[in-house]
Amino acid sequence: MAKGKGISVVEAYLVAYNAASFVGWAYVLVKTLLYLSVHGTNLDGLFDSIGNALIIVQTGAALEIVHSLVGFVRSSAMTATLQVYSRLNLVWGILYMFDYPEVRASYGLVLMVLAWCITECVRYSHYALSLFDIEVYTLLYLRYTMFYVLYPAGVTGELLEIWAALPHAAAISSWFWVFLVVNIVNYPPVLYKLYTHMIRQRRKILGGGADSNKIKAAKSVDPVVSKKKRL
Numbered sequence: 001m002a003k004g005k006g007i008s009v010v011e012a013y014l015v016a017y018n019a020a021s022f023v024g025w026a027y028v029l030v031k032t033l034l035y036l037s038v039h040g041t042n043l044d045g046l047f048d049s050i051g052n053a054l055i056i057v058q059t060g061a062a063l064e065i066v067h068s069l070v071g072f073v074r075s076s077a078m079t080a081t082l083q084v085y086s087r088l089n090l091v092w093g094i095l096y097m098f099d100y101p102e103v104r105a106s107y108g109l110v111l112m113v114l115a116w117c118i119t120e121c122v123r124y125s126h127y128a129l130s131l132f133d134i135e136v137y138t139l140l141y142l143r144y145t146m147f148y149v150l151y152p153a154g155v156t157g158e159l160l161e162i163w164a165a166l167p168h169a170a171a172i173s174s175w176f177w178v179f180l181v182v183n184i185v186n187y188p189p190v191l192y193k194l195y196t197h198m199i200r201q202r203r204k205i206l207g208g209g210a211d212s213n214k215i216k217a218a219k220s221v222d223p224v225v226s227k228k229k230r231l
Helices: 009-039 046-060 063-070 077-095 107-130 137-143 147-172 174-206 211-221
Strands: none
Touching: 009 046, 009 063, 009 107, 046 077, 046 107, 063 077, 077 107, 077 147, 077 174, 107 137, 107 147, 137 174, 147 174
């Protein structure tokens, strides 16, 4: 928001959305870490501990597609859809559907959830603070750097989850099995698209110059703060 001006309705909504999303993902992260600290490699109760919160907070991310379509933010609706679709498929089509240890008590689930939580805690806190013109370079740097590790880690966890679900999907319907296999095949091109998109964004923002210049660059490309409407 511009200094000296009041907050718009859209900005107030985006602040609330990003803050709530941060709280939700932080809750899932803390619950996951607490569970692992107590139970170690015994993952039998992990989904029971975090499952409902994980499904709720990830389903809420579908609103980001709406934000792009109605012009609340400048990000591409297609990019938002690619980012949200695979996760919704994981939480509803895999985790919600299949109550089996190889799906709900697997290392793939741990890898996937930790990658998602860390990514989103940084992203949503960065977005929320940016709407108040609060400049935190550490968050900016993490936002456009951690994806190098977290994207492959998250995708690996997701693929392990889908792979574990294949036999159970086949027992329901051959078409369901085919659907999941098609999703597996689509992962490499989608990951490439999202990964290269983030690399380009990182070059724009962290490619060089003083920290203040980098923050200004971030504001010019950040989907949350780059388009402001007054209602």
